[in-house]
Amino acid sequence: MAQIIFYLKKLHAFAGAKLYITLTGMIVISFLEGIGIYLLIPMLGLIGVFDVSHADVPFLSGLISRLDQIPERYNVPIVLAAYLVLIIGQALLQRNQAIMNIKMQQGFIRYLRLETYQSLLQANWKFYLSKRKSDFNHILTSELARVAQGTHLFLRLATSLVFTVVQLSFAFWISVKLTLVVMISGALLALFSRRFIKHAKTLGDRTTALSQQYFAGVTEQFNGIKDIKSNRLEHSHMAWFRSLCSRMEHNIVQLTKLQSTTQFFYSSTAAVLIVLFVFLSLNVFVVRPEQLMLIIIIFARLWPRFTGIQNSLEQITTTIPAFNSLLAMQRECEEAREQELLSDGSKEAAIRVVKGIECRSVYFRYNPDQAVYALKGINLRIPANGMTAIVGKSGAGKSTLIDMLMGMILPEKGEVIVDGELLTREKILALRHSISYVSQDPFLFNMSIRENMMMVEPDASEEQLWEALTQSASDAFVRALPQGLDTTIGDRGIRLSGGERQRIVLARAILRKPSILVLDEATSALDTENEAVVQKTLERLKGSMTVIVIAHRLSTIRNADQVIVMEQGEIIQSGGYQQLLRETRGTFSKLLAYQGLVNEG
Numbered sequence: 001m002a003q004i005i006f007y008l009k010k011l012h013a014f015a016g017a018k019l020y021i022t023l024t025g026m027i028v029i030s031f032l033e034g035i036g037i038y039l040l041i042p043m044l045g046l047i048g049v050f051d052v053s054h055a056d057v058p059f060l061s062g063l064i065s066r067l068d069q070i071p072e073r074y075n076v077p078i079v080l081a082a083y084l085v086l087i088i089g090q091a092l093l094q095r096n097q098a099i100m101n102i103k104m105q106q107g108f109i110r111y112l113r114l115e116t117y118q119s120l121l122q123a124n125w126k127f128y129l130s131k132r133k134s135d136f137n138h139i140l141t142s143e144l145a146r147v148a149q150g151t152h153l154f155l156r157l158a159t160s161l162v163f164t165v166v167q168l169s170f171a172f173w174i175s176v177k178l179t180l181v182v183m184i185s186g187a188l189l190a191l192f193s194r195r196f197i198k199h200a201k202t203l204g205d206r207t208t209a210l211s212q213q214y215f216a217g218v219t220e221q222f223n224g225i226k227d228i229k230s231n232r233l234e235h236s237h238m239a240w241f242r243s244l245c246s247r248m249e250h251n252i253v254q255l256t257k258l259q260s261t262t263q264f265f266y267s268s269t270a271a272v273l274i275v276l277f278v279f280l281s282l283n284v285f286v287v288r289p290e291q292l293m294l295i296i297i298i299f300a301r302l303w304p305r306f307t308g309i310q311n312s313l314e315q316i317t318t319t320i321p322a323f324n325s326l327l328a329m330q331r332e333c334e335e336a337r338e339q340e341l342l343s344d345g346s347k348e349a350a351i352r353v354v355k356g357i358e359c360r361s362v363y364f365r366y367n368p369d370q371a372v373y374a375l376k377g378i379n380l381r382i383p384a385n386g387m388t389a390i391v392g393k394s395g396a397g398k399s400t401l402i403d404m405l406m407g408m409i410l411p412e413k414g415e416v417i418v419d420g421e422l423l424t425r426e427k428i429l430a431l432r433h434s435i436s437y438v439s440q441d442p443f444l445f446n447m448s449i450r451e452n453m454m455m456v457e458p459d460a461s462e463e464q465l466w467e468a469l470t471q472s473a474s475d476a477f478v479r480a481l482p483q484g485l486d487t488t489i490g491d492r493g494i495r496l497s498g499g500e501r502q503r504i505v506l507a508r509a510i511l512r513k514p515s516i517l518v519l520d521e522a523t524s525a526l527d528t529e530n531e532a533v534v535q536k537t538l539e540r541l542k543g544s545m546t547v548i549v550i551a552h553r554l555s556t557i558r559n560a561d562q563v564i565v566m567e568q569g570e571i572i573q574s575g576g577y578q579q580l581l582r583e584t585r586g587t588f589s590k591l592l593a594y595q596g597l598v599n600e601g
């Protein structure tokens with residue numbers, strides 16, 4: 001309930017006055033609907049179904065006596081015209097209401113989407129380390145829609161309640177005893193159907209869990225489709241998918257069964273009650289036929305409302321898990337917030353590193369509950385405008401160290417110092433603004449090469465673009481593409497090879513003229529010839545920017561001013577390339593020996 005109120009407040013903040021207009025509209029429509037039915041009585045009276053001229057029905061008898069004063073020939077047209085105006089007016093209102101409603105609902109979905117997306121973008125890297133990508137897809141698609149639907153259902157429920165209260169008052173006015181019978185029966189049924197609502201909650205939880213599994217599974221499957229196909233794992237994956245789909249189908253059928261069962265109970269009880277009513281009215285309470293007619297009409301209006309309320313409650317209950325997941329995700333994002341995305345797009349000024357970056361006794365663990373440290377007692381100095389290479393076996397902690405230097409993660413113990421000043425949360429973004437990072441599996445947007453590059457440097461000239469492409473050894477292959485720089489790449493365009501993608505991303509990184517260029521295995525897919533070009537470029541760049549390189553292929557780092565060798569989260573060797581080469585017993589020499597590079601030093 002608390003979650004629904006939280007989102008209702010959000011809806012209120014988003015929709016403002018529109019919310020009240022919609023709610024009022026919903027209530028007015030309900031009223032008109034009620035009056036329309038009420039008008040049936042004089043109409044029936046006029047056509048002589050029964051005599052209502054002396055009817056002891058509140059409001060109606062007054063209306064009828066007024067009709068009596070008008071010449072009889074006008075009575076039928078007046079009542080029929082009133083009925084027409086009412087029903088057409090109501091239909092028109094309903095039309096506008098439906099449009100307004102959907103506008104508000106869709107607007108609210110957009111608002112939630114933007115808010116959630118922004119919270120996600122504002123969260124720090126550590127938050128992402130603990131999440132699956134599919135969780136974000138799931139939240140932003142299915143769960144968000146369910147939350148908006150739940151909020152909408154809640155509004156419908158609120159108007160239903162208002163309408164029910166109004167109708168109940170009418171009914172009380174006509175006959176207290178009979179209305180009490182309806183109410184008590186309704187209350188008993190509501191009590192009885194509590195277990196249905198509980199069951200609905202369980203099914204709702206299961207729906208969330210299953211759709212989360214579905215999203216995660218499908219995303220992972222298609223990420224790994226090459227492995228699946230090349231290893232002939234199609235059958236086992238199909239079996240997994242089939243079983244998940246069956247469970248989802250079963251869950252939905254269960255939900256519908258539950259809803260239909262409640263519907264059945266309400267309809268059957270309605271029939272039993274109507275029979276009981278007619279019997280009691282005629283034999284025990286001795287009610288006039290017009291009154292009985294009205295009571296039955298009101299009852300027929302009221303009972304579906306009870307069913308509707310029950311139904312809405314069940315449906316709202318099934319959406320509560322979605323409310324929980326969205327709220328939990330937003331709260332986590334809030335806790336992990338490292339920045340505020342400003343609507344005018346402004347960012348903090350980039351800082352240029354002039355002296356260097358230092359780590360002093362830095363410790364870091366991915367999981368504070370485990371004893372294993374990914375970084376242990378790291379002491380190092382990365383001089384500005386030089387090239388530092390980080391090497392070591394897989395899992396040694398190289399990427400973690402780079403993340404620390406880029407301010408993506410913060411030390412558990414120890415300090416990171418940039419140009420003599422402690423790297424605090426406040427300075428992280430300014431530091432990152434001065435970094436270009438190229439990963440092993442670089443990311444390119446599904447647009448042209450030009451657009452991909454200009455994204456980081458919107459004012460770049462044609463000359464600057466080509467210069468960056470030349471420096472990353474990409475100029476020749478880009479020229480050979482059908483539309484050169486304007487060729488679309490990615491899923492909808494030309495598919496580039498791993499090495500080509502790496503070079504384009506490297507060009508993009510260089511174009512930005514960062515203060516620090518970080519290459520995390522960024523040249524792993526290049527052939528020897530292209531790698532030599534990139535090496536020369538790095539050699540040239542290092543005078544004007546700080547270059548940090550992780551490389552498994554040690555030939556890449558021959559020009560490094562400093563090499564840092566890591567093992568199990570610690571720095572076990574460091575120094576110039578040539579110096580480490582001379583330390584024949586050191587790990588670096590061994591790594592070189594594995595790659596047959598000892599004599600090439």
Ligand SMILES: Nc1ncnc2c1ncn2[C@@H]1O[C@H](COP(=O)(O)OP(=O)(O)OP(=O)(O)O)[C@@H](O)[C@H]1O
Nearest residue numbers: 129366367374392393394395396397398399400401
């Ligand atoms: N997101 C994470 N959650 C938990 N542990 C992690 C995470 N990322 C890395 N680790 C652990 O931290 C240690 C260091 O990993 P890191 O990725 O820094 O190594 P690396 O030297 O870059 O390896 P590689 O060369 O294979 O990329 C490893 O033991 C790894 O299992």
